Structure formats: structure tokens, C-alpha cells
Amino acid sequence: MPGLRYSPKKHMGKVLIVQNKDYAGLTREVKAEDENLVKMKETLNKMGFTDACIEVHENQTKSQMIQLLQNMAARKDLEDDYCFICMVLSYGQDGVITCYDETQSPKNPTAGMQLPVSELQECLKGNKCRGLLLKPKIFMLQLEEAPGDKKDGTKAETEAPQPKKIPKEADFLIYTCAKEIALATWIKGFEQYVLKPGQPGQPEHPLEIQKLLTRMNRLYCKHYSDEKMTVDTPCVTSLLTREAYLKIEEPSPK
Numbered sequence: 001m002p003g004l005r006y007s008p009k010k011h012m013g014k015v016l017i018v019q020n021k022d023y024a025g026l027t028r029e030v031k032a033e034d035e036n037l038v039k040m041k042e043t044l045n046k047m048g049f050t051d052a053c054i055e056v057h058e059n060q061t062k063s064q065m066i067q068l069l070q071n072m073a074a075r076k077d078l079e080d081d082y083c084f085i086c087m088v089l090s091y092g093q094d095g096v097i098t099c100y101d102e103t104q105s106p107k108n109p110t111a112g113m114q115l116p117v118s119e120l121q122e123c124l125k126g127n128k129c130r131g132l133l134l135k136p137k138i139f140m141l142q143l144e145e146a147p148g149d150k151k152d153g154t155k156a157e158t159e160a161p162q163p164k165k166i167p168k169e170a171d172f173l174i175y176t177c178a179k180e181i182a183l184a185t186w187i188k189g190f191e192q193y194v195l196k197p198g199q200p201g202q203p204e205h206p207l208e209i210q211k212l213l214t215r216m217n218r219l220y221c222k223h224y225s226d227e228k229m230t231v232d233t234p235c236v237t238s239l240l241t242r243e244a245y246l247k248i249e250e251p252s253p254k
Contacts, residue, residue, distance in 0.1 A: 005243045006082065006136055012048035012246070013081035013135075016068060017056045020090035020100045026107065026146065029180070033089060036183045040087075043190050047247045049085075059100040062115045069123035078131025083244065085138045086120065089183060092143035095176060106146040117141065117174060125169050132171075136244040138209070139174045142182035170241045175213055177234040181223050189216035194247045209244040210236070 019037065021028040041054055057068060072084070091098040091106040097115045098106045104113055117139055126133040177185075193207045193215050207215065213236050224231040 003242070005245070006134075009082040009135075010080040011050075011053070011082065013053065013083040013085070014072060014075075014078070015044055015049050015054045015085045015087070016072060017054070017087045018060050018065060018068070018090065019056065019058050020060060020088075020098070022059050023091070023100060023106045024103050025105045028091065028144065030089075033180065033183055036187060039187050040183065043187050043195070046195055047190060061101060062099040062112060065097070065099055065115060066119060066123065069120045073123050073129035073132075075131065078129070081131070081135065083136040083138060083246070084124065084132050085140065085246075087140045087142075087183075087186075088117075089142045090144070091146045092141070093145055093178065095141075095143075095174070097141070097143060098146065107148045109146075121172055124172075134171060136209070136240055137172050138244075139172070140182075140186060141174065141176045142180065143176060143178060144180055145178065170239045172239045173209065173244075174237045175216075175234060176237075177220060178232055179220075179224070181220065182234070185216055185219040185223065188219055189213075190246070206245055206247045209240070209246060210238065212246070 017037065017040070019030070019033070021030045021033075037056065041051070041056075044054055045051065055068075057064075060068065069086070078084075088097055091109075092114075095117050097117060098109045099113045099115050101110070101113045104110055106113070121137070121139070123129070124132055124137050189212060193203060193212050195206075197203050197205045197207075213234075217234050220234055221231060
């Protein structure tokens with residue numbers, strides 16, 4: 001009978017980070033985000049994800065983003081990996097990423113810019129990616145609403161695709177935040193609840209991912225509460241079948 005935890009592996013796994021920022025006529029404010037991306041890579045290193053296993057891509061179109069996941073699924077070096085993490089920093093909402101397009105504004109996105117995260121997950125289903133079968137596949141999304149969205153009451157020229165349900169196959173998790181502070185709170189959450197267990201005021205051991213994301217939600221909401229702002233609580237959709245932990249004691253030399 002399978003254990004309660006996902007089986008440990010030699011390596012933590014791969015991390016794919018996509019940052020969409022330079023759209024036609026509108027650039028996301030990302031100065032702090034760029035700095036936090038450096039911090040995130042450093043934090044992931046401490047968790048056991050080596051530089052060679054972390055990819056960062058900017059300004060990806062819909063087809064390019066799908067290709068990135070297809071390339072990941074086709075890799076031959078996933079067998080010894082524990083998990084896969086995909087982080088997306090972009091405009092978007094309701095589980096639909098507004099991808100980069102050098103000619104179109106995200107304020108009125110075309111269907112060709114809009115990518116339901118379920119289409120990315122489809123690339124990693126067991127029949128397409130044997131190397132990640134029965135392993136946690138984690139999607140962390142910071143999807144901000146483009147300035148001016150829904151303010152003029154006009155309808156986009158092309159209907160937006162309806163969000164699709166995540167694949168019925170197990171072992172997927174989606175964590176979605178709607179504000180730009182998300183990346184910073186992910187870093188803080190990893191540092192406090194994964195890398196520093198046992199210290200005063202911290203858990204005795206690294207937190208399982210469901211508990212970890214609950215603590216991250218608190219950090220996220222507290223930031224906006226301190227700023228006297230209201231914000232929707234980040235959403236977790238999980239089809240994980242076992243407990244997942246995002247740290248090994250020593251980074252592998254991979």
C-alpha cells in the first residue's frame with residue numbers, strides 16, 4: 001500500500017518560471033519583482049533545487065508557453081526528480097494566463113493571448129510525461145488584473161476562453177494569487193516554514209505543502225490588511241494524493 005508521503009528521490013526536481021511583463025502599450029511594474037526573482041532562485045537553491053534545474057523565461061506567447069511545458073515533458077532526466085514546479089508571473093485572472101503579445105494590449109486580450117492553466121497541465125499528464133507520473137506537479141500563479149479591466153463596460157473583440165477544469169489525473173496542485181505581492185510572500189513562506197523549522201516561533205519540521213500554502217495565505221492577506229486594503233484570499237486547487245514536502249537536506253550535485 002502506498003505511503004502517506006510522495007516517495008523521496010535523488011533530486012528535488014525542475015522549476016520553470018515565466019515572467020510576462022512587456023506588453024504592447026503596457027508594461028507591468030516589476031522592479032521589485034525582478035529583485036525577488038533573484039531571491040527566489042537563491043531560496044530554491046537552499047531547498048535543494050540547483051541552478052541547472054531552474055529555468056526563467058520572459059515575455060512568452062501562448063504557443064511558447066505550451067512549448068516550454070512540452071519540452072519539459074519530453075526530458076529524459078526526470079526519473080530521479082521528486083516534483084515539478086511552474087511559477088507564472090503575468091496578467092490574467094480566473095485561472096487564465098494573459099500571455100505576451102507584442103502587438104496587443106492585455107487590457108483587451110485576444111483569444112490568442114489567453115491560456116487556461118489546464119492546457120499547460122495537459123502537457124504533463126502521465127501518458128505524455130512518464131518521468132513525472134505519480135509525482136507532485138505544482139503550479140504557482142501570480143495573475144494580476146490589467147489596469148483598466150472591466151472599467152469601460154465594453155466587450156473584448158474576441159470572447160475569452162472559459163476556464164477549463166484541471167485534468168482528472170491526480171498529483172496536480174494549483175495555487176493562484178491575484179496581486180503583485182505574491183512572489184514576495186512565496187519567498188517569505190519558503191524561508192520561514194520550509195528552511196527554518198525548529199527556530200523560535202516556527203514549526204518544528206518543514207511544513208507539508210497544504211499547510212505551507214495556508215501559512216502563505218496568511219502572509220499574503222496580512223500584507224494587504226496592514227495597508228488597509230481588501231484582497232481575495234489566494235486559491236488552492238489540489239489533486240495531490242499524498243503529502244508533499246519541498247526540501248531535501250542537501251542539494252544534489254546535478
